[in-house]
Amino acid sequence: MLNHGEHPRRIASTGRGQGSLLAGLLVFLALAGAPLLGLAQDAPGQTAGVAYRDIPAVGSRNIVWVIAQLHLLLAGFVLGVPIFAWICEIVGWKTGEKRYDKLAKEFTKLLTSSYATTALFGGILLFMLIGFYPKLMAYLGDIFFPSFVVYCILFLLETATLYLYWYGWDAMQEGSKKTLHLFLGFLLNVFAFFIMIVPNSWATFQASPVVIAEGSDLARAWAATWNPTWWPVNIHRLIANVVLGGYICGAYAGIRYLSAKTAEEREHYDWMGYVGNFIGVFGLLPLPFAGYWLMREIYQYNQQMGITLMGGFLSWLFILQAMLIGVLFLGSNYYFWMGITHRIPGSEVKYRRPIMAMLVILLLCLGVWMTPHSLVASLEEARKMGGTHHPLLGVFGVMSAKMTVANLMILVTFMSFIMYWRAGKEETAGWAKVAKSIMGGVLGVAAIVVIVLGVWGYFVPAIVRINYFSVAQVLIVLFVMLTITPLTALLLRSAKTTTEMVWGRMPPRAGYALVLNAVMVILLMTLMGYARSSSRVHWHIYGVMRDSSQYAYSPALGYAAALMSLNTFLFCMLVAFIFWVATMGEKAKAGGGGGKG
Amino acid sequence: MKGGSLLKPAILIVGIYLFLKFALPLFTAPLPASLIFLYVALTATGIVIFATLSGQSTEAFFGPITRFLSGEGQAGAMKMARLLVLVLFPLLVGWQTYSSTAPSEQPPAENRTIHPAPPGEFVGLSNPIPNTPENVMAGKGLYAAFCSPCHGGNFDGKGPASRGFNPPPANFSDPTTIAMLQESYLFWRIKKGGVGLSIEGMPWKSAMPRWEVELKDEQIWKIIMGEYDGAHQKPRTWE
Incomplete structure (x- = not known):
């Protein structure tokens, strides 16, 4: 990297090598892809005003599916990382701890290297959409043209800010320059946020359109943008991007940790993995709330769409979702627990019982979450049960139970973090006992109230459960977090460290756990991306423009799962390649500053 | 984990299976195999997670398995037991694969959506x-x-x-x-x-x-x- 100011010639030469490699790859892809594009043909029966084009054998829908998913995943990463990179930089600036600044820079390096690929996939997606769905794109272009202009301006601003932020890092380290750099980081996040919500309006318009017949172009675009699911999706994606970014950075750290050769590297990447996991968990805790709000808005917007998702043929996706979220919760907690037993010598025995209790609660909750309402059963089994609803366990299949266990899992994960935070320290404050009793009391009462509300939810009208009980459960969990976090921070301010935390001692499986978490969150996003898109069923724009192509059907869940897995695999490969390229120069430098270059 | 690290998990898994398969149906309708599999799989996951939290517990859990399968210093009955496992386990997997894919007169497990979306x-x-x-x-x-x-x-x-x-x-x-x-x-x-x-x-x-x-x-x-x-x-x- 040139901004390091060292070995510019060698690194430039490395860059040239990579550049020619990339250029060669692009030419190869263009040559290989040309005949394929030549196969693109108008859909049969279309003469004047082509509505669809297709590529035989592969299928236009599959191509758009893969490209759109890859673009969204990359975009999620690129928009999520600046948030915590900037926060890390602020922490480093406020505390004077250089390692935070170094970490922020490392996060930004990953961001910078992914940025161009994200834009590239955005461009490919646009060309594909215009080519395959000209009628739909003409309609969307007609409505959203003003926001297309806004989007282009935002993209220019974001790119310029990112260049300044990244290339100015070393130059803007001291005094007022650092303040300016932090302001650039702030601007980067502001532009990133708007870059996310503008295209969200196009996608959410397709699901919940607001079309006004009269008014200026601006008024029509404005009305279409403020559609019922726009803000729920904005909030959900914002949080999900942080989760995705955190876990991917964690996976990056995990892989670097596994391949680390020196003790210093091991320490750094162990710590980076911890931060990545923490960021992922931090986002994961409020994510179910945002998801619940989104689903509620969808259901309220249209009963048909709500039932298709939550009770209809897509409802099985939510069982898969429960499994993936469950693995994510288990994986994140596992990493925390391993952190306690490996980084804090001698703590294994002390924390064994609490860890076991937390694990049992998590598994019980996950068991409930994964229990479907309609069970998969043979004819004989269904006959014995009196249908596909089990008379006893069938009650686990509805939202009252799911919300309750989701909240309990969030509480357990939060307490897992608190336990990690307090491990190896001894509170010395005189009021420590009282504080700990209050914390225990708050946690216990909160858990009981969440369960009571969950059970009570079966005996009240649905609207009472949705509007009051579920909201109360969420508020209770938030209250616990907002009470226990500052109390713990206050307690630890005067605490005595009994055992120093030792970084770089985690076993290899900790690195694999970080990779697993990243894969789970990618799978989760591909799954829910499919759910969101498929809930429109045979409509391009729900209730406004019908899909009349040969693909106007929902693919079978098995087929969709195969595509999701393919997308996850391709994304992982893409990210691995980008990170490999991004760290090539650094590795060469660490390797002795010469030789092979 | 100390001695008997493998025995306790084995008892737990078998106990959970027996409870779900035979004890619970005494009070309510029998559970379908898909649900029993789910709960037993979750139990097994929990056991592996707990057993691999620290170096010691990992060794206590996986050590005997690794030593048994590697056959180091084994003789007599243990050696025979290892050979038996190495022969029977693949056969078991094969039988399971065959029985789950072979044509049968039984209708496939049902996946009906009770409340599909209305028109x-x-x-x-x-x-x-x-x-x-x-x-x-x-x-x-x-x-x-x-x-x-x-x-x-x-x-x-x-x-x-x-x-x-x-x-x-x-x-x-x-x-x-x-x-x-x-x-x-x-x-x-x-x-x-x-x-x-x-x-x-x-x-x-x-x-x-x-x-x-x-x-x-x-x-x-x-x-x-x-x-x-x-x-x-x-x-x-x-x-």
């Missing part, structure tokens, strides 16, 4: 009949005449004709059935019956008559009011 023309309808005691009573009367033979006088799906159906008629007093749905959904299901279901709802598996042939819309709306009142449930609303 667009039924979305957003509201009950046009005022919710008065008279209308509710009229609805209950119609229910008694047309619905109760299957869905039961107590709205519990246990009418005199219910035993003849598989799947059985819906139990309206169960809080996970009509309480989750809007009135317009019930209107669609009653009016169009089983044949009106979408494919994922398996219309061929519902004996619900198409009541639009015999009842007016107004009567169907009254039945819906009567059903909710009789089952002590409230429809899903957004206000």
